[in-house]
Amino acid sequence: MWLAGSFSAMSPVHNFLYLLFGSNRLPPDIFADVKCGQIEVGLFRIDGSSSLAQVSCFRTGFGDIRVRIPTTREAGIRTIVVPIARLATEGLVAGPFLQNGASLARALQTTKVSKLPDQHLEHAGLFHSGRYYRATQDDGALIIHLPLPTAPVGIISIGLTPLKEERVLALQTAQQDFNSA
Secondary structure (H helix, E strand, C coil): CHHHHHHHHHCHHHHHHHHHHHCCCCCHHHCCCEEEEEEEEEEEECCCCEEEEEEEEEECCCCCEEEEEEEECCCCEEEEEECHHHCCCEEEEEEEEEEEECCHHHHHHCCCEEECCHHHEEEECEEEECCEEEECCCCCEEEEECCCCCCCEEEEEEEEEECCCCCHHHHHHHHHHHHHC
16 A cells, blocks of 8 residues: 555545556556667776667656666676767656666666765766756766676666656657668
């Protein structure tokens, strides 16, 4: 019942959605993440080398965007650059959060999730105040400096709540249109 109470405290709409979900009157993906596209992130290693990696973007049932970036201790990644302005030009950032584990599956299942402190973050091409950000450049990015790894696998999760009326499901189509131009 704590979940029902938590939803009720958020708003009556959240409480009603939880009631519909609990009585099997709501599709389960309303609370699950649905893949809505990919974004390219920059990975910078301890030895100074760098590369780009495609990571999946997910839409939550409440319209937020979630980006998960897996890393390994062996890869030696110290800095990740995430161009969040390509996902939403104005919004709220939740995280980044770090989950660790012996494998990818264990890292995702762990309940030990830690928020990276603000001193591990930089903002390039973004105006930010607390959780709020607004892109000042098309390639505005969140720069994450990772702590030393404590486990073989780590997952960085970032949540974005778009504040403009940007269509999250259009992410995949917009990138395909951009790439074909």
